[in-house]
Structure formats: structure tokens, C-alpha cells
Amino acid sequence: MFRSRSRPHVRFRFRTAFGLAACALLALSGVAYSAPSKDDELLKDEQHRLSESKLKDSGTKAGSAWNIEVVGHDSLGDRGFNADVWVHDGFAYVGHWGFTDWATGNARFCPAAPSNGVVVIDARDPANPQTVARLQNPTGTSAEDVVVYTAEFGSLAGRDIAAVGIQVCGGSRYDTTFARGLMLWDVTDPSTPALLGSLNTGCCTRGLHEFEVEHRPDLGRTFAYASVPTSEYPDAESPSGRRDVLGRGDFRLIDITDPTHPVEVSNWGVIHDGVSPAAGQGCDPDGIYGHSAEPSADGKLAFLSWWDSGFIAVDVTDPAHPIFRGRTVYPANADGDGHSASYDDARKVLFTADEDFCKASGAGIEKGFGYLRAYDYSDLSTPHQIGAYHTPNSLGTDDQGAGDYVIHNPLLVGTDVYASWYTDGIRVIDASDPTAMHEVAYFVPPAGQNPVKPAQRSVLTNTTQVWGVAVDDATGLIYASDMNTGLWMLRRTDQ
Numbered sequence: 001m002f003r004s005r006s007r008p009h010v011r012f013r014f015r016t017a018f019g020l021a022a023c024a025l026l027a028l029s030g031v032a033y034s035a036p037s038k039d040d041e042l043l044k045d046e047q048h049r050l051s052e053s054k055l056k057d058s059g060t061k062a063g064s065a066w067n068i069e070v071v072g073h074d075s076l077g078d079r080g081f082n083a084d085v086w087v088h089d090g091f092a093y094v095g096h097w098g099f100t101d102w103a104t105g106n107a108r109f110c111p112a113a114p115s116n117g118v119v120v121i122d123a124r125d126p127a128n129p130q131t132v133a134r135l136q137n138p139t140g141t142s143a144e145d146v147v148v149y150t151a152e153f154g155s156l157a158g159r160d161i162a163a164v165g166i167q168v169c170g171g172s173r174y175d176t177t178f179a180r181g182l183m184l185w186d187v188t189d190p191s192t193p194a195l196l197g198s199l200n201t202g203c204c205t206r207g208l209h210e211f212e213v214e215h216r217p218d219l220g221r222t223f224a225y226a227s228v229p230t231s232e233y234p235d236a237e238s239p240s241g242r243r244d245v246l247g248r249g250d251f252r253l254i255d256i257t258d259p260t261h262p263v264e265v266s267n268w269g270v271i272h273d274g275v276s277p278a279a280g281q282g283c284d285p286d287g288i289y290g291h292s293a294e295p296s297a298d299g300k301l302a303f304l305s306w307w308d309s310g311f312i313a314v315d316v317t318d319p320a321h322p323i324f325r326g327r328t329v330y331p332a333n334a335d336g337d338g339h340s341a342s343y344d345d346a347r348k349v350l351f352t353a354d355e356d357f358c359k360a361s362g363a364g365i366e367k368g369f370g371y372l373r374a375y376d377y378s379d380l381s382t383p384h385q386i387g388a389y390h391t392p393n394s395l396g397t398d399d400q401g402a403g404d405y406v407i408h409n410p411l412l413v414g415t416d417v418y419a420s421w422y423t424d425g426i427r428v429i430d431a432s433d434p435t436a437m438h439e440v441a442y443f444v445p446p447a448g449q450n451p452v453k454p455a456q457r458s459v460l461t462n463t464t465q466v467w468g469v470a471v472d473d474a475t476g477l478i479y480a481s482d483m484n485t486g487l488w489m490l491r492r493t494d495q
Helices: 020-028 044-052
Strands: 064-066 068-074 082-088 091-096 099-101 106-109 118-122 130-135 146-150 160-168 181-186 194-200 211-216 221-227 251-255 263-268 292-295 301-305 311-315 323-327 338-344 349-354 372-376 384-389 409-413 416-420 426-430 438-444 466-471 478-482 486-492
Touching: 064 068, 068 438, 082 146, 082 466, 082 478, 082 486, 091 146, 091 466, 091 478, 091 486, 146 211, 160 211, 211 292, 221 292, 221 301, 251 301, 292 338, 301 338, 301 349, 338 409, 349 409, 409 466, 416 466, 416 478, 438 486
Parallel strands: none
Antiparallel strands: 064 438, 068 486, 082 091, 091 118, 099 106, 118 130, 146 160, 160 181, 181 194, 211 221, 221 251, 251 263, 292 301, 301 311, 311 323, 338 349, 349 372, 372 384, 409 416, 416 426, 426 438, 466 478, 478 486
């Protein structure tokens, strides 16, 4: 297997979720589709990034830190468009994102070989990280989200498995020649990954956006808790009347106990399951956009981030029959935009992120960017907010210049929340008292110019753009992925 360069492109055969998908695709074959557009094809954060390509970059360029020091850095070959990060047994895995630019009708923002895919980095010596392999996704797709785990059940028990979400970025979502869904590799030897299996989530969404993995010891099974956003958007050209040709919801529960044969066992959605979506509020009103899923530690609950419909608790004790248990409700003056969450099982508190890019959303809506909230979920049927945390920049009271002072992903470790906060870098928030959260450390890497050429591909502002955060339980090291500057390995100095 390769070490610093990707292997030649291989056409993968994706297993289609449910045999009915093939029949639905046949029904689509004779339809003349309307011309794709930015609003029709792009996910919410991608629409924002595309709009940024037209802005002058004038934000803060210098880095800063408090109670955190840099241990190592890897530019990842200056490839740009870096996405989420995962760490497992001293190896870091960094995804790669992209999309089609429907303003020009081409795939100029869809990364291509040899720099695309999930990069595997040996970080056991964090001061000297080394790229050892690449999990190569099919041409015309992105590989944003990655989870690495040790299999506990089945014939591959004891093996390390990497699961990667695949989305279309090289053309229209209607083009069924593009793969989309979930791919799984054996990474027991991270330097020689071996593709095990895949699942195609079907036409006509872009594919699998975010997911988490959890084991179910009570069942002897392992599941991916996944989101396929926009599945329930209306689509007059689809047999189901929705973007997903089978009429499925955005949440998908996928059995990956046998990574060579992943199987979708159920799905859930506000339309699909008869839960009234929120009307939508703020500058991006949308109550039917299911963005991500967070499982409880026992895998029996899934907390679904559903944009303006808030955070929804679904009982998946019976994996084949998800049951709605309750949801949060945003205040009338909130912008909404529920994006992701991290659950504290012991205290039954859900820490959530609102990915609100709008500093000002009009009369009656609070000013500022998206921030961290805490919800008491001790009663699943009536969750309620008990706390919140804003960075000073996310309050939007000052002119910060170019940049996105918006929370992206929260990660609970003990009673601290490690949050990737785009231009505000990594923030560490003490949540031992969720009603009075406060910051105890931060790291903002220096801004780097989007390295992707030619210059018109400057879809990212040339400011800090931290996408993901991971913490190595064994060493306590923090891993941060910046879209422009690569992977940062950090150590807290206050512990």
C-alpha cells in the first residue's frame, strides 16, 4: 500500500440500501430534470462558503492561545479543504470536503486525486507526524466525516475499522453514477488499509453527511447513527415527492456489525414519522433539515440535530423501530440552526451547537453568531435549556473583520466541552456546572491562505477555519483540523 501518495482510482461497487432503491431509480430514468442550482444542490454550510469566495479577506491573521501549547503541526501537503478529525491509538484521520460550484456549473470545489480522501497520520510522535496512508474515496465525491473504532462483535472482532461518510461533489445529486453513502476499511495496520465494504444511501440526496458509531452489547451489534440531509425536501421529480426516492427520513440507522456487509435497518424523519417540524426562524429558516445524530453510551437513544426543529430524542432500543421521545424548542428570538451535539449520559445533559453564520438576522432575532447551549434531558419528553456559552467574538458586538465566529462541533470529555469554533479556533469550556459554563483554555491557529489553486478557488476566507476537534484519551493531546492549514496537535498547560 502507498505511504504518501494515493493509489490509482478504483471504481467501487456500492451496496444499495434496501433492494427497493433500484426500482425507484428505474422510475427516475425517463425524467427530464430541471437545471441544478446552488440552493438545490448545496448543503447549508457549503452555500455560506461559496458566498465567501466573493468577499475580501480582511480578518485577523495572527494566532493566539491560553492554557494550550502546540506540540506538533502537519500541513497535510497544503491540500486545503480539510474536514473532520478522529484519533485512534496514536493515529489521526483527517477527512476532506468539497462541493459542486453551481454558480459556474463545474466541480472546481470538489477535491481530486492525489490529495483527496482521508489522510492517515502516524502521530505517536506528535512533534514529527508522518502521513502513512490514505483512505481513497471514489472520484467526484467527498469524504468529510470519519470514525475509527475497534470491532467488538462478529468475525472481525478485535480489528480496527474506519468508517467514512461519502457525498457527491463532482456533479448533480441526480447523477446516479456517483457513489454516496458509507465506506468501511480495516485499519488494524493503519499503513495498509483494506477496503471491506460499502453502503449506497441512494438517489437523490448528496449522501451521508455526519455520523457516529456505537456498540450495542445487549444485542451483540454495532451501528452507525447517520444523517442524510435534505432527504425530506420536496422534489416533484422524485417518485416519492421527496429528494430521497424511497421517501425516507434524514436519520439512518445502519448495522455495521459486519463491515463487509453494512445494512440500513431503519430511518426516521419529521415528515416520515409525522412529527410537526418547526416553522423555521432566523436568516435560514428550515424545520426539516436533519444534520447529525449523537447516540447515548448504550446506543439506545439517538439525539438528532434538526436545524430549527431543535434537538430530537429518538428511542432506538428496537433498532428497526425508532420512537420519538421529545425535542427542544428554540426561543422565539433565536436563530436556531441546530447542527450537532454531545451527550453527557451521567448527568443527562445535551451540549449542542447552533451553526448560525448570520451576525444579524433581522428584527426580533438575537444578534451574534451560533454558540453552545446545554439542555437538561432528564425527562426526554420535556427537555429544557439550562445554560449557554458565547465566545466574546460570537456575541457579534464588535467588528471582527472577515471570519466565521461560529461554533461547529462540541465534544464532551469529562466535564469539559472541547468545541471547534471555526475562526475562534478550539475553545475549552468548563461545564461542570452547565448553568454557569466558562472558558478555561483556547487555541486559535494562525490563519493560512487557502492553498488550493488557481486563485478563483479561494472559497475559504484566508482566516482560521477550524473544522474538527478530537482528544486522545491515552495522552490527553488535542487534535484540531483547520480547513486551510492542516492538523494541529496541542496540549493543555492548565492540568
